[in-house]
Amino acid sequence: MNKIAKILYVDDEVSALKVLSAIIKKAGFDVITASTAEEAISLLKKTEVNSIILDYRLPGMDGIDMLKWLKQEGIKVPTVMLTAYGTIEKAVEAMKLGAYHYLIKPVDPELLINVINEAINKYSLYSQDVLSTQLQHNFPEIIGKSKAMEEIFYIMEMVSETNANVLITGETGTGKELVARAIHRKSTRSSKPFIIVDCTTIPENLIESELFGHEKGAFTGATDKKIGLMEFADGGTVFLDEVGELPISLQKKFLRFLQEKEFQRIGGTSRIKVDVRIISATNRNLEKDVKENIFREDLYWRLNVVRINLPSLKERKDDIPLLVNHFLKKFAKENNKPIPQLEPEVMDALISYDWPGNIRELANVIERAIVLSASGIISMKYLPKRIQEKTGWAIPAENSFNLIELEKSIILKALNSTGWNQTKAAEILGISRKQLRTKMKHLGLISSSEEEVNPPGTTNL
Numbered sequence: 001m002n003k004i005a006k007i008l009y010v011d012d013e014v015s016a017l018k019v020l021s022a023i024i025k026k027a028g029f030d031v032i033t034a035s036t037a038e039e040a041i042s043l044l045k046k047t048e049v050n051s052i053i054l055d056y057r058l059p060g061m062d063g064i065d066m067l068k069w070l071k072q073e074g075i076k077v078p079t080v081m082l083t084a085y086g087t088i089e090k091a092v093e094a095m096k097l098g099a100y101h102y103l104i105k106p107v108d109p110e111l112l113i114n115v116i117n118e119a120i121n122k123y124s125l126y127s128q129d130v131l132s133t134q135l136q137h138n139f140p141e142i143i144g145k146s147k148a149m150e151e152i153f154y155i156m157e158m159v160s161e162t163n164a165n166v167l168i169t170g171e172t173g174t175g176k177e178l179v180a181r182a183i184h185r186k187s188t189r190s191s192k193p194f195i196i197v198d199c200t201t202i203p204e205n206l207i208e209s210e211l212f213g214h215e216k217g218a219f220t221g222a223t224d225k226k227i228g229l230m231e232f233a234d235g236g237t238v239f240l241d242e243v244g245e246l247p248i249s250l251q252k253k254f255l256r257f258l259q260e261k262e263f264q265r266i267g268g269t270s271r272i273k274v275d276v277r278i279i280s281a282t283n284r285n286l287e288k289d290v291k292e293n294i295f296r297e298d299l300y301w302r303l304n305v306v307r308i309n310l311p312s313l314k315e316r317k318d319d320i321p322l323l324v325n326h327f328l329k330k331f332a333k334e335n336n337k338p339i340p341q342l343e344p345e346v347m348d349a350l351i352s353y354d355w356p357g358n359i360r361e362l363a364n365v366i367e368r369a370i371v372l373s374a375s376g377i378i379s380m381k382y383l384p385k386r387i388q389e390k391t392g393w394a395i396p397a398e399n400s401f402n403l404i405e406l407e408k409s410i411i412l413k414a415l416n417s418t419g420w421n422q423t424k425a426a427e428i429l430g431i432s433r434k435q436l437r438t439k440m441k442h443l444g445l446i447s448s449s450e451e452e453v454n455p456p457g458t459t460n461l
Contacts, residue, residue: 004028004029004030005029005030005050005051005120006029006030006031006032006047006048006049006050007024007029007030007031007032007049007050007051007052007053007116008031008032008033008034008040008043008044008049008051008052008053008077009021009024009031009032009033009034009052009053010033010034010035010036010037010039010040010052010053010054010055010058010063010066011033011035011053011055011058011082012035012036012055012057012058012059013055014035016055016105017033017035020053020107020109020112021033023109023112023113024053024112024113024116027113027116029116032047032049035058036058036059036060036061037058037060037061037062037063037065037066037069038060038061040052040054040066041066041069044075049077050077050078050120051077051078051079051080051100051116051119051120052070052077052078052079052080053079053080053082053112053116054066054067054079054080054081054082054099055081055082055083056081056082056083056084056094057084063081063082063083063094064093064094064097067079067081067094067097067098067099068097070098071097071098071341071377074341076341078100078119078120078344079098079099079100080099080100080101080102080103080112080115080116080119081094081099081101081102081103082102082103082104082105082107083102083103083104083105084104084105095345096343096379098341098343098344098377099344100115100119100344101115101119103115103430104429104430104431105430107430108427108430111427111428111430119344138157138186139153139156139182139186141178141181141182141185142156142175142178142179142182143319143322143323143326144316144319144322144323145318145319145322146316146317146318146319147318148311148315148316149311149316149319152179152308152310152311155306155308156179156182156183156186156308157186159183159306159308160182160183160186160187161186161187161188163277164277164305164306165258165277165278165279165280165302165303165304165305165306166180166183166278166279166280166305166306166307166308167243167279167280167281167282167286167303167304167305167306167307167308168180168279168280168281168282168307168308168309168310169281169282169283169286169307169308169309169310170281170283170309170310170311170312171283171310171312171358172283172357172358172360173313173357173358173359173360173361174310174311174312174313174358174359175310175358175359176241176281176283176310177196177239177241177281179308179310180194180237180239180279180281181194181239183237183279184236184237184239184277184279187237187277189235189236189237189277192233192234192235192236192237193232193233193234193235193236193237194233194236194237194239195229195232195233195236195237195238195239196239196241197210197211197229197238197239197240197241198241198242199240199241199242199243199244199245199246200241200242200245204247204249204250207246207247207250208250208253208266209222209226209228209266210228210229211228211229211230211250211254212228212230212231212253212257212263212264212265212266213225213226213227213228213230213231213265213266213268214226214228214265214266214267214268215265215266215267215268216267217267218265218266218267218268219266219267222266222267225265226265228263228265230257230263230274230276231272231274233274233276234274234275234276235275235276236276236277237276237277237278237279238276238277238278238279239279239280239281240278240279240280240281240303241280241281242281242282242283242284243280243281243282243303244282244283244284244286244289244295245284246295248294248295248296251295251296251299252296252299254299255296255298255299255302258278258299258302258303259302261273261274261275261276262274278303280303286300286304287300312355312358313355313358313359313361313362314354314355317351320350320351320362321347321351323359323362324342324347324350324362324366327362327363327366327367328340328342328366328370331363331366331367331370331371332370334367335367335370335371337370337376338376340369340370340373340376340377340378341376341377341378342378343377343378343379343380345379345380346378346379346380346382346383349380349383349387349388350362350365350383350387352390353387353390354390365383365384365387368382368384369382369383407439407443408443408445410429411425411429411436411439411440411443411445412445414428414429415445422436422437422440
């Protein structure tokens with residue numbers, strides 16, 4: 001049975017406290033209340049909560065002061081700020097301090113419950129320990145629990161104890177080498193070598209010698225006998241990275257080696273027999289290369305006994321919080337820094353971004369943020385501009401905007417997040433659609449002829 005989520009609601013307005021508490025309880029949550037920030041802090045020291053609803057205007061410490069306290073104490077609880085319409089700049093300040101969302105009073109009850117549910121679900125996903133997902137399969141070096149990865153783990157489990165050749169396909173940065181290593185580690189060959197051959201880095205005139213070796217005097221410059229990588233890997237696994245780049249001139253000889261498990265060194269006369277398993281990987285479309293006669297069809301089928309097609313990070317966004325958590329720990333340790341906290345809008349932006357560079361790009365972004373962050377808090381300013389802009393989070397730098405620009409930035413963010421659906425954007429902002437349209441006119445987002453300055457194909461609902 002799932003534990004009931006506990007909400008701390010802080011408000012000095014007695015009627016609001018009573019009404020909203022009843023609404024939150026009716027939605028299935030456990031609610032504790034406080035009328036001051038000091039009282040709320042006292043409660044937080046004694047009990048854990050899943051979310052905080054925090055009014056900005058409080059006697060003594062206000063909502064902003066309490067957010068600062070939460071941040072200072074390292075308490076990572078999704079906090080929804082309640083604010084009057086006239087204090088929009090305070091809402092922006094709250095978001096910068098780590099508030100998950102803000103709502104304008106009077107609060108729409110349905111919208112409040114939706115925001116609470118969303119906040120708890122996202123934070124729950126983020127806070128899961130990576131180790132808990134590792135117990136679900138036998139490949140702890142692979143992070144993931146999405147449906148897209150479940151099938152991958154099943155295939156890896158089935159193939160690891162066999163000697164079948166494996167072809168791993170997927171975009172650059174999806175973790176093809178990591179999967180190959182994991183299969184080797186769990187195989188009966190794990191005590192033997194795992195040899196990587198990067199087909200993109202070895203010159204075409206040297207790759208045959210690298211793979212199969214050569215005898216002394218076999219060609220100009222061959223002053224000594226050379227043992228090839230296939231011979232070194234005897235009993236183990238050879239990982240052919242970017243196998244699609246294997247020269248057509250070598251493909252026939254490599255096919256023969258796969259069929260017979262033996263070869264001759266260049267310039268040699270004796271046949272050398274080895275026992276190696278081939279795991280190959282490519283980001284190319286080998287089926288297309290076969291049709292264009294730049295990759296042998298018979299070699300393709302020999303390599304492609306079992307195929308593992310890794311999804312892009314865009315196709316497995318459920319795994320992003322787990323990967324982020326993993327990289328935070330990994331790179332904090334490598335850079336001699338404490339594990340940083342992530343402001344909630346940062347996780348939202350990371351999930352929203354499409355990651356053309358896949359996991360490799362995500363790792364780079366997290367390490368960069370850890371290195372640049374001096375306070376131990378990763379905020380939006382530590383993310384690359386491309387992510388801020390793509391996810392609609394980029395706003396003008398501090399001290400470079402006025403209240404009108406702030407309001408425009410917030411409205412644009414709401415519009416962009418809903419595909420410019422004005423009804424939904426108004427709900428997010430906690431105002432009516434009519435109020436939103438009035439503000440859009442004032443800010444130049446709607447022309448005098450009532451036509452929105454929208455991206456093509458968007459809706460004005």
